Amino acid sequence: MSILINKHTRLMVHGITGREGMFHASQMMEYGTQIVAGVRPGKGGEWVLSGKVPVFDTAKLAAEATGANCDVIFVPANAAADAMLEAADAGIPLVVCITEGVPVQDMMQVRCYLDQKGTRLVGPNCPGLLTPGECKVGIIPGRIALPGNVGVVSRSGTLTYEVLYALQKQGIGVSTCIGIGGDPINGTSFVDALEMFEDDPHTEHVVLIGEIGGTDEERAAEYIADHMTKPVAAFIAGRTAPPGKRMGHAGAIVEGGSGLAADKIRALESVGVRVAEVPEAIPDLVR
Amino acid sequence: MKLHEYQSKLLFSQYGIPIPRGRVASTAAEAKSIASELGGRVVVKAQVLVGGRGKAGGIRLAATPEEAQEVATQVLAMQIKGLPVRKILVDEAADIQAEIYLGVTNDRAARRPVMIASAEGGVEIEEVARTDPSKIARIHVDPLLGLREYQARDLAASIDLPRELWRGFTEIAQGLYQTYRECDATLAEVNPLVITKARTLLALDGKMVIDDNALFRRPKLAEMRDIDEEAPAESEARKYGLSYVKLDGNIGCMVNGAGLAMATMDVIQHAGGAPANFLDIGGGAGADKVAAAFRMILSDPNVKAVLLNVFGGITRCDEVARGILMAIEESKPRVPIVSRLVGTHEEEGRAMLAQARMEVASTLTEAAAKAVALAGKGQPA
Numbered sequence: 001m002s003i004l005i006n007k008h009t010r011l012m013v014h015g016i017t018g019r020e021g022m023f024h025a026s027q028m029m030e031y032g033t034q035i036v037a038g039v040r041p042g043k044g045g046e047w048v049l050s051g052k053v054p055v056f057d058t059a060k061l062a063a064e065a066t067g068a069n070c071d072v073i074f075v076p077a078n079a080a081a082d083a084m085l086e087a088a089d090a091g092i093p094l095v096v097c098i099t100e101g102v103p104v105q106d107m108m109q110v111r112c113y114l115d116q117k118g119t120r121l122v123g124p125n126c127p128g129l130l131t132p133g134e135c136k137v138g139i140i141p142g143r144i145a146l147p148g149n150v151g152v153v154s155r156s157g158t159l160t161y162e163v164l165y166a167l168q169k170q171g172i173g174v175s176t177c178i179g180i181g182g183d184p185i186n187g188t189s190f191v192d193a194l195e196m197f198e199d200d201p202h203t204e205h206v207v208l209i210g211e212i213g214g215t216d217e218e219r220a221a222e223y224i225a226d227h228m229t230k231p232v233a234a235f236i237a238g239r240t241a242p243p244g245k246r247m248g249h250a251g252a253i254v255e256g257g258s259g260l261a262a263d264k265i266r267a268l269e270s271v272g273v274r275v276a277e278v279p280e281a282i283p284d285l286v287r
Numbered sequence: 288m289k290l291h292e293y294q295s296k297l298l299f300s301q302y303g304i305p306i307p308r309g310r311v312a313s314t315a316a317e318a319k320s321i322a323s324e325l326g327g328r329v330v331v332k333a334q335v336l337v338g339g340r341g342k343a344g345g346i347r348l349a350a351t352p353e354e355a356q357e358v359a360t361q362v363l364a365m366q367i368k369g370l371p372v373r374k375i376l377v378d379e380a381a382d383i384q385a386e387i388y389l390g391v392t393n394d395r396a397a398r399r400p401v402m403i404a405s406a407e408g409g410v411e412i413e414e415v416a417r418t419d420p421s422k423i424a425r426i427h428v429d430p431l432l433g434l435r436e437y438q439a440r441d442l443a444a445s446i447d448l449p450r451e452l453w454r455g456f457t458e459i460a461q462g463l464y465q466t467y468r469e470c471d472a473t474l475a476e477v478n479p480l481v482i483t484k485a486r487t488l489l490a491l492d493g494k495m496v497i498d499d500n501a502l503f504r505r506p507k508l509a510e511m512r513d514i515d516e517e518a519p520a521e522s523e524a525r526k527y528g529l530s531y532v533k534l535d536g537n538i539g540c541m542v543n544g545a546g547l548a549m550a551t552m553d554v555i556q557h558a559g560g561a562p563a564n565f566l567d568i569g570g571g572a573g574a575d576k577v578a579a580a581f582r583m584i585l586s587d588p589n590v591k592a593v594l595l596n597v598f599g600g601i602t603r604c605d606e607v608a609r610g611i612l613m614a615i616e617e618s619k620p621r622v623p624i625v626s627r628l629v630g631t632h633e634e635e636g637r638a639m640l641a642q643a644r645m646e647v648a649s650t651l652t653e654a655a656a657k658a659v660a661l662a663g664k665g666q667p668a
Contacts, residue, residue, distance in 0.1 A: 102500060144600070256413045
């Protein structure tokens with residue numbers, strides 16, 4: 001019923017003793033996610049979340065002791081690159097980085113290293129993943145999505161919640177929602193997510209939520225044309241965004257005539273993707 | 288964050304890239320004294336953070352210190368694309384034989400740095416890319432290895448640079464890559480890199496853009512920010528950790544989350560209106576943040592209505608509503624406000640706002656339609 005995470009996911013939380021890390025770890029646990037370990041250098045040996053989760057000094061120790069197979073990162077931006085590399089070196093196959101504001105040159109190095117290791121990264125600057133009814137890794141509010149067969153992939157946070165909520169109100173369920181993040185250089189692209197949804201037998205429709213900046217949506221359109229058998233609906237944010245200005249997300253900028261919403265919409269529509277004018281219209285396109 | 292030419296060139300020189308002798312000035316008298324120090328012909332260059340300075344008359348030659356003072360007076364009185372010229376760079380004039388281009392930037396799609404060289408310098412590289420792409424040579428750099436010497440030589444060969452200049456070119460390319468790395472730049476560009484009549488290379492003009500996300504570890508660069516060059520509301524927003532971009536419409540927007548903020552602007556336009564700004568207030572819409580956001584939006588005299596769109600994922604909407612009411616109490620907005628709150632306890636939140644006689648809406652489309660109607664009426668609150 002899902003991609004990347006499910007009820008068997010054994011989660012490690014990097015930065016579990018911080019304010020954000022602790023709050024979201026408790027939310028994830030409440031949702032039913034199996035949190036098997038926390039990582040915080042200097043606090044190894046402690047137990048958190050009502051004594052249910054052991055804390056380790058390093059990701060390597062945590063992975064060895066608990067068999068964690070996914071790491072979610074809540075550390076500050078200046079330590080995020082280190083945490084991602086540490087998780088990869090500890091042999092964790094799936095790393096999800098929630099942290100916003102990671103320097104882009106750090107991300108180029110991290111991505112390069114993780115690719116060599118074969119580690120899948122989601123994010124940074126992302127809300128994480130949600131497989132409704134099974135597992136939540138990150139900060140997506142669990143109660144706004146029902147289990148179902150629509151795969152959702154998005155570069156945004158609250159805009160994704162808006163779409164999930166609209167789907168839920170129409171009784172439409174979601175297989176997995178994956179937030180790939182708003183940074184110019186990230187781990188998982190639209191194409192990667194589409195490929196996984198295409199291969200997932202339980203996903204029947206895909207919703208893609210893009211925005212201005214870069215050419216990831218255009219490449220998604222090429223992939224859809226060549227490989228996708230499942231219908232895709234989309235919303236692209238930023239039709240009204242002026243060129244040369246960064247719209248909040250580090251990656252949301254129209255530069256040198258590239259990254260325009262209109263081009264992305266045209267590219268997607270030309271390969272049969274139905275593009276909604278407003279996010280609330282998405283449910284009508286996946287029925 | 289963009290750096291001025293004089294700032295960029297100063298950084299380049301610290302990494303061994305040859306630049307013309309010269310200094311920055313903010314008065315014509317200073318320009319004169321710099322010119323007499325340098326002796327001979329000088330170039331007076333407006334320091335503004337936009338392209339096209341030359342075409343606008345912001346780059347002028349002067350043969351004597353007196354003439355330098357005269358042109359400096361003129362340039363300092365100019366506005367280039369709406370930006371007043373507050374500083375000028377006075378550089379020794381170079382004897383130019385040829386102009387080439389050298390730059391390094393992030394290739395988003397390839398997820399690695401790319402170094403670009405072209406035999407066509409002194410014009411915008413985007414222009415060359417459009418008109419004569421064969422004139423451009425590119426080399427991707429492994430971010431874990433850095434720019435290797437052979438790669439710089441490859442570039443020199445690809446643009447048919449005379450062999451005698453390869454050594455100098457390689458050093459400049461490696462210096463530029465090092466500048467880019469150690470300053471956390473997203474762009475470091477020498478344009479033009481000139482071949483002088485004495486057959487040496489000289490970085491005549493420079494441009495750098497620094498990754499805002501890396502400024503925390505580059506405090507010296509962070510101090511170089513020229514706040515005169517941005518809209519006052521944008522500087523103010525940064526202080527509060529908000530993200531604000533001024534636009535031309537009349538409906539102020541306040542939204543949590545960048546993607547949703549953009550989508551809100553789009554829905555306003557779809558409803559026949561025009562957004563006055565982009566504003567992301569981020570997570571946890573506390574009263575102080577919301578109040579600061581109101582001040583920013585209302586500092587724009589065009590604003591006739593405000594649309595507040597908060598998707599309270601985990602934050603409770605009644606708490607957000609309380610924050611909004613406190614902020615309104617504090618900033619007393621002069622225009623009508625339409626609020627849309629979604630999430631936990633949304634009914635309570637909405638009721639609290641309605642009780643305070645605020646316009647409320649349950650969907651984004653409805654909120655946008657209401658804001659457009661209210662802005663059209665232009666009625667005071």
